Amino acid sequence: MDRAALRAALRARYPWLDATELGPRAVEAGECDRCTSEARLVETCGPSAWRYLGRSCADALGPEAWCEGHGEDAVAYLTWLAALPAEADDVARLWWVATGEVRVDPSLRERMENLQLPHAER
Numbered sequence: 001m002d003r004a005a006l007r008a009a010l011r012a013r014y015p016w017l018d019a020t021e022l023g024p025r026a027v028e029a030g031e032c033d034r035c036t037s038e039a040r041l042v043e044t045c046g047p048s049a050w051r052y053l054g055r056s057c058a059d060a061l062g063p064e065a066w067c068e069g070h071g072e073d074a075v076a077y078l079t080w081l082a083a084l085p086a087e088a089d090d091v092a093r094l095w096w097v098a099t100g101e102v103r104v105d106p107s108l109r110e111r112m113e114n115l116q117l118p119h120a121e122r
């Protein structure tokens with residue numbers, strides 16, 4: 001497989017992948033700590049029990065998931081997350097495949113077809 005080609009294709013199509021403070025590059029690859037069924041896209045600092053959150057949980061918790069000192073950052077993060085396209089979770093998972101952090105699974109293979117991205121074999 002050509003992971004570099006997949007990374008390049010993903011970045012060309014989803015420029016938000018260039019962000020390093022949040023998004024798939026800012027977290028350890030995996031599912032949301034709170035619901036375990038959405039891609040992790042942001043790290044909290046704060047009083048909540050969950051370190052990494054996906055979009056819907058971050059939205060549900062709001063700025064409370066961060067400490068008061070990071071309240072402004074939290075609002076910026078939440079705004080950024082809300083602007084992501086619907087398929088962002090799968091894009092994040094594909095990013096981790098492209099970086100070698102996770103292996104591709106059948107559901108992602110289908111998503112790759114839909115996005116017409118270069119194929120990544122395992």
Ligand SMILES: [Zn+2]
Nearest residue numbers: 032035054057
């Ligand atoms: Zn969640």
Ligand SMILES: [Zn+2]
Nearest residue numbers: 045067069070
């Ligand atoms: Zn904080």
